[in-house]
Amino acid sequence: MRSRLDQPHVHGYDGGILITRGDALPAGLVPARLPRESDRHTVVVAADPALDVAALITLLRRHLPVRCQSIRLVLSESGRAAAQTIADELGLEVIAPGGPVMLLPSGMLFAVKDEWRRFRPGGESADRHGVRQPPPDWERLVPLRLRALPPGLQATTIPAGLWLHDDVPPTTPLTGAMLSVPVDPARLTVVIGRPGHALPSESVHAALAALPRTLRRQMTLMPYGTDGGAAHSVAEWLTLRHRATIDVLAGVDGAAAEEASAGQGWGWRPFAQRTVYRPGNAPQIVQWLEPPLGVATTNGVHRANEDWEFEVIRSGLWLRPVGETQEQEFIRWLPIDEQHPLLVLGAAAVHQAARSLPLVSAVANQLPSDVSRRLRLAVTHPPAAADAPPWAVLLDRFGPLLGVIGPGQLVELPDPSKPSPHLENPSAAVVVPSPTPLPTSAPPPETRVVHAQPESPPSRFERLRLHQRRSSDGQPYLGAAFADWHLEMPHGWHPGAELRMDEAMFATTVPSPPASAKRPVSGPALVIWSVTAVRIDGSTSGAGERVRFPAGSRMRVVGVEHSEANGVTLALLRDVSRGDGHEPQPGDDAVLDRRARSALYRTVEAVRRVPATASWPRGPADGERMSQ
Known part of the structure; x- marks a missing residue:
């Protein structure tokens, strides 16, 4: 006599049925999260050991509604043979996965490696229905496999969109971190790299350039571990070349811990958590961590006192007089450094060193220790020689000054106490010159x-x-x-x-x-x-x-x-x-x-x-x- 625990049991819920072995539900399965569709019945098969096709047909014939015309069969690899047999025997439409299927905590059904397919009685052609249910708005635009990938790059389909990673052995599995990336129903999310394996920006550019234009013009990029700035570079490129609006998130949850255990990864946690790139505009920070810099106002700006404020930028913090944004084209384009946050001082802060430098020291003391000990100072104008003594104290603590000589462009400056004759009166003007002919007297270059x-x-x-x-x-x-x-x-x-x-x-x-x-x-x-x-x-x-x-x-x-x-x-x-x-x-x-x-x-x-x-x-x- 077979044990009651081995007998198949059918649990009914609104919009579908759940088939298990025995009366108990599988661990972690919450009936309220089971998928529902208005135009078909959902059948979730979680029996272990698995049921044979004949037993499954018998249960479905007994428990499906009389007028049921279509079911979604949530059973891994049932689209290879079982689905067509069920469709023929019961005379109804069956949508089933060709490979493994996962029920995510959000309630989404995700078909791994193959798509959902529709089977009709009589063996009609099995058309494809994507890999996600319910399908996001961009589902049908994403190819299951990218054909024109650069050498060394692989693309894996994930619930949120695509994961671009290297092909270095061991083969990268579909990790829990990838399955937990939030799904945006309105825009594709592309995860870039994996812990310890950054991707070249050009490889990512080439892969995304092969996507349909609608996807390229609005998507979210998310680095998985340290990516060498690839996500931000790709966002800038797509914005410039395709007039796209691109969001860049700080990273995948859990990646920092994975890299830290391997002695790699970020040296600090960036303040900017979500950066938006739009055509013709500097990067805009729309989500940020709250550094302990005083009273927070709006748009990531923190008042240090009545006269000075700090703004969160993608590379760190910017110290400026309240309301002054004249140098934003220089400063907001500064690239993010994975090991060193920047504290950028604009022209006014450099010229008023007696008032601004005490704020720098005070802020550094308030920052988390992993941030303050890696902090570097950057300026848009070299300090005057007369201000060398107060600067010397900061340089002993934070290292040599960095000079901003253009949007996103830094050079290391000499010690202000030892001024260079070439840097006493530099001009910080940045222009976009129109190309003009070379002077006729200019000798041709010879190499x-x-x-x-x-x-x-x-x-x-x-x-x-x-x-x-x-x-x-x-x-x-x-x-x-x-x-x-x-x-x-x-x-x-x-x-x-x-x-x-x-x-x-x-x-x-x-x-x-x-x-x-x-x-x-x-x-x-x-x-x-x-x-x-x-x-x-x-x-x-x-x-x-x-x-x-x-x-x-x-x-x-x-x-x-x-x-x-x-x-x-x-x-x-x-x-x-x-x-x-x-x-x-x-x-x-x-x-x-x-x-x-x-x-x-x-x-x-x-x-x-x-x-x-x-x-x-x-x-x-x-x-x-x-x-x-």
Whole structure:
């Protein structure tokens, strides 16, 4: 005689039935959360051991309503054979999963690896019904498998949307963290990376570019662990190129603990929890943690006293006079650093050091210890030499000052107590110059290739406006410089190749006009992150400043763009010449290459935001597809 515990038992609920072994419900199953549909009956089969098809048909014939015309069969892999048999025997429509199915705590039914399929009596074709029930608004737009993925990248379907991760063994399972990502019914969520395995921004760009346009223009990005800023870079790129509105969340719940156990991950918990990117606007923080900085007002702004306030930005905090936002284009675009939060002081805070610096110390003392000990200070103007003593105290605590020289662009400044002659009166003006012809007297750049070294991964797109400074002859120029290549590149253009200039090369601080599609192109346009170039006196004009790279300068290719007709049309170079005897430490080159790529791509994007140069360096008439 079989035990009563082994007998199948049918539990009725509003809109469906639940089939189990014995009277007890499975652990954790709450009947109120079971799915319901207005136009069909839901049958949840949670019997262990499993029922055979004949026994299941007998139970359904007995317990389904008399006029039932359609059921959703919640039984893993029942869409392979059982569903068609049930449809034929009972004469009704059956929707069943082709693979495993999960009942999530939210009540959503999620089919793993395969979709829900509809089976009709008589063996009619089984059409597909997506993987989620109830389906979000974007369900039918998301392909089950992305076909054109970059090498090394995999896409896994999750309840909230897509999870992009690497293909490094061991194979990444569908983790509990992925299943718990909230589902937004109005917009797709894309989770990027996994703990300890960040993805290149370009790979993520390429994967999302293959999605339908409706999805690309409105989605949510969420990093899973440290992602090297990929989520924010992709958001900027989609906003600029596709006029999209992109939300970036702080990260997946539980990822910080996973990385911390492996000795990796964020060094601090960012204040910005949800950042929105919209066309033509700086990133807007719409959800944030409340740092203990005084009385909170609105929009993430915290009043320190009657005259000063702190605003939460994606990279940390911004100290400014109450209501002043003149430098927002500089400051709100500063990229987030996974190891170091920034406390940014605007021009007014730097010039009023006696009033602002005590606030800096007070705020640092109030912040959590994991934040305050990693805090770095950034300024939009170098401090005056007369203010060196109070700055020296802060530099001993927080390290060298960082200077903001453009939106999203930082350099390390010298100690204010030891002023540099080149930084006494810098101009912080940031403009978007219109490309103009090079002066007719400008000698053409001449370069020669010495050798090539392989491989440095391509970089990310980020937003930047071009940076210029007025100066006299011989002063160094730090920033983006534009030139043209007229010689052959025998080893081919690819990231990692190194060049040596046997003769001096001339460049300008604004680009030349786009090349016409009707004339041949002798070589790619060059955008160089300059370290050793010097300004040429009297060269400031509508074409910007002229700068000169001395003979013997060395450059490394950090990024390229191709066109179908002309091959490489744009090359991004980093000036790797060393004039100070400093030898790079292991890993320095990779970090500097990444920073240079980021700044140069943002420079290119600034040029392309102008309608007349939207396809620079090629003209708008060529209509060629460009790829990075």
